[in-house]
Amino acid sequence: MKKIQFKQIFLFLFLLTGIIYISNTWSPSSYAYFLKDHLGYEEIKPDFGQARPVRSDEWAVVTPMTQATVRNHFERYNKTSLYQEDLRINYGLPIADWGIIFKPTMWLYGLVNPAYAYSFHWFAIFSLFIGGYAFLFTKFGATNKIALLLSFGLYFTGFSQFWWNEKGPLIALFPWVIIPFFLKIKPIWQLSLFYYFAVSWLLTNLYPPVQISLAFVGFIVLLLLQPKLFKLPTFVYLLIFAGLAAGTAALYLYDYLKETSATVYPGGRHFSGGNVPSRFWLSWLFPGINFSWSYKDLIGMNMSEVGAVGMYYYISVLCLLNYKNFHTLWLEKENQKIFVGLTIAFFMQCAWMFLPVPANVGMILLWDNVQPLRMQFASGVILTFLVFYTANIVGIVFSWHRLLLLLIIATAGWGFFKYTIAPTRWEDLVFLPIIGLAYLAARNKPHRAHSAIIIASVIFGTLFFGRFNPLQSAWPIFNLEDNHVVKYLRNEEKVNDNLLVVTDLPGATANGFGFRSLSHVTPVPHMDFWKKSFPETSADELNYIFNRYSHINPYPSLRPSLRQADSLEVPINRFSKMKNAVAVQNYSSKLDKIGMFNIDKIYADAVVFNGWGGWQGEMKSRDIEIMVEPPSPHQIEWITTIRSDLPRNTANKISALNGFRLTLPRSDGTLPHCLSLISVDQKTGVRYLMDNPPTLPYCQSSIN
Structure with a gap:
């Protein structure tokens, strides 16, 4: 009865949260940064939190591309753009073609104001994340409550939050690719659902480095928990449906994949293992050592790049584990298999991240397509499975001297790894009173010790990471009156033969706003356009500069040049009179x-x-x-x-x-x-x- 009551209360609160979220058209977008700092919309700001300039992949690319798709009446080719580009790209967009069948989080586009559709998409992605990972945790033995806590714990980590408003869809949809094989339905329906969710996973956001690393996680989970799938003829059917899913995605994105494969960037990149700084694995145990409470990185890297899957849950288990019972992992063959399997998988991932593994070795698992730093989330998922499974079998001892050890180690971690580079930053120590309160709540209730340390870890994660993404109304993203700056831009476009050529409109923001703009993001190169525009440039130089995924920046330079791997500048005077x-x-x-x-x-x-x-x-x-x-x-x-x-x-x-x-x-x-x-x-x-x-x-x- 209590179990049913908990489910009912949780579902009620979750649905109520969704209604409030979508009715306010909230989203995790940082688009307000562009509106305020580039177009002068001073009054537009998030309802909670603040817009993050570092999340330019979202506010300068994904969100403007979504705006452009809406303005283009959901057609495949962007008629509002100078480049007339194909919108079937790596970022899933609500195009009204057969691919929309596999993008269920975007089904409201065209039916309601796009602000509500945008908000629904992001709440649906959040829901799929929480529900999907919670389901997987139950398969490793977690109760429903602990499974939900662990899922929220995984959500409130650096990688999830710092990459959420761009890579959120691909990490949220992953569990649903393998969930069908745990459902008590006929194999044909399992395979059919697997096919559907696999295609959805690939089309909603295609980013091979994270998807390849998560596919490895899926393989390990199924190998350990559903080994019958790897017996003939079931395994043959699994391969067939996996091939169908990959083929469907490839068919849909055929033109994009064909053009991208021949580019200088990203092209056919291959990676070797290693070069992930040691501070990253340290941040698994001490989650906040690489940045401050106000999200300023402390080690000279892009803020998003320092995000790892770190939780105080890991170090809490290390300190509180009942090591006298460790032998219980070996009493049952099933327990031993799962523990050893997860351990081997985790150390394989660590080897790729931290050791100089040759690219040709990584090719066996397609890891030569995975930058070692992008293995972060997949390794975090495996580590969380491993830590929980071990603690759940072996047990937790939450005594005062164990608590003291945990407090000492947490303080020492802050002192050695953060105080030395940022002596005024003490926010990591917030965990100390939280775990202290958890001890007081569970000291006489051993059966609650495990959930108590998870709750403490989740509370810290919520406080430390949960403020990164804002609650931004999507209404001004899609329903905004022109201010004096935008009116000026519209006039500039009009007097320049219906082509906007100005500086400092990042990414695809100008086209998202409805301008036929020289500045844009082109996921595939438009070489004929650039050859015509710069006939004096040699073929080799033209190929090097323009044959790539490009942020195109008009600039008063004398000739085109490359700013960085995905950004180039073109002389304004070729397209507008100065x-x-x-x-x-x-x-x-x-x-x-x-x-x-x-x-x-x-x-x-x-x-x-x-x-x-x-x-x-x-x-x-x-x-x-x-x-x-x-x-x-x-x-x-x-x-x-x-x-x-x-x-x-x-x-x-x-x-x-x-x-x-x-x-x-x-x-x-x-x-x-x-x-x-x-x-x-x-x-x-x-x-x-x-x-x-x-x-x-x-x-x-x-x-x-």
């Missing part, structure tokens, strides 16, 4: 100073400056006068840019549209001896001298 700066020999030294500029980039043949001027008149009447020594032999061009920081940091009469970038050609790639920039309102004649960067002197004027 303004010419007026070279002057002198200027009034009594000019008031409003505005400033800094050195943005130095090339072999040019220097680009980024700044803002004191213009207060119409856009079309704005100009820049420049005095430079030695004089430039070529025309100096500039372009207006958006500076959304200006309304917050300057007088109200200076707007976000006062930004600019100026390109100064230089034959030797060095800075000029001196430089002065003057903003000019041609209509009013008002001139302001801009502040120079400290390292670049003004040119002296002879006019007082």
Whole structure:
């Protein structure tokens, strides 16, 4: 009766949470960062938490691509884009084609306002994660309550939270691929459900490094718990349906896979094992040692990259395990098999992450396609299975001296591995009172000791990791009125032959907003377009720069170049007319100073400056006068840019549209001896001298 009551209460609360979540159109999106810091929508912010700039894979790619799909009326080819790209890509999008059958979390698109559909998708992904992993934990012997706690524990870890709003679908759907084989239904239905969920897993978010590593987890789980699947003829049927699932996904993504396989990046990348820093496995035991409470990394890496599957549950079990009963793991052959199997699987994963295993060895399990750092989540799943299974069989001793040992080790871990690099960061010690309260609650109730330490670990994980992703209403993502910045952009698009060419609109954000924009993200290259645009560029250089997954960034440079493996820049003046700066020999030294500029980039043949001027008149009447020594032999061009920081940091009469970038050609790639920039309102004649960067002197004027 109590078991049924618990299920009913949990389901009621879960459904109530879903209703509240979706009715508020909440999501884990950090898109508000783009709206505020790039378009000046000051009033838009999450209802809880804050937008994370580091999650650009979401707010600059996945969410804008979803917006573009909605604006494109869910058609396959993006007619709103300059590149007319195929939207059947690695990121699952709600395209209205036969693939939508395998994307159940996206079925509300086209039926309700997309804000509700977007919110439903993310709550469904969360639900699938919690329910799926809880189900698997029950198969390793967990009660329903403990299984749910462990599932939430896995959810509130660094990897899950730091990658959630982009890779959440592929880690959430994984359990459902193998769950059918545990259901008491006919084999044909097991195989059919396996096929469906496998295709869904691949199409909702295709990212082979994580999927290959999780497929290994699925193989181990089925091998240990459902060994009959690997007997003939069942195993043959399993291979057939697995092949059908892979074939269906490949058929759907055929054009994308074909084009991507021939690219420079990601192309046919292969990896060897090793090179994962030791601080990562230490963070399994001490989850917060690599970053602060405010999510600032402490080891010089991208914040998302430092996310591991770390829980204080692991170290708690190490300290509280009843080692006198360890022999019970060997009393039954089934227990021994599961313990040994999970242990071997875990150490195989560790070997790939930490040892220099050759790529040709990794090819046996396709791990040569898995960056060692991307093995993090799969290894965390296996480790959690192993730790729970061991503790559940052997038992927990929650005595005061064991508690003292745990407190000492947790404190020492903080002291050795975090205090030494961040002496003012003490947030890891929050675990100490939590586990202390857990001890007080369970000290006279040995049967509750295991659940008590899991609860303590989950509470810490919720406090430490649960604040990373915001609760952001999706309403402004899909239903937003144009502000003055967006109206300016729409005019720029209109006057430039229906093509928006501006800087600082990251990723696919411009197209997501409805612009036919040069800046975009193209998962597959458009080589014919670039060959036509840059006929003077050699074939080899063109291939190296453009034949890749690309964030395309318009920039006032003189020629195209590569910023990083997945990001390139293209000269603005090939696609939009830039303004010419007026070279002057002198200027009034009594000019008031409003505005400033800094050195943005130095090339072999040019220097680009980024700044803002004191213009207060119409856009079309704005100009820049420049005095430079030695004089430039070529025309100096500039372009207006958006500076959304200006309304917050300057007088109200200076707007976000006062930004600019100026390109100064230089034959030797060095800075000029001196430089002065003057903003000019041609209509009013008002001139302001801009502040120079400290390292670049003004040119002296002879006019007082």
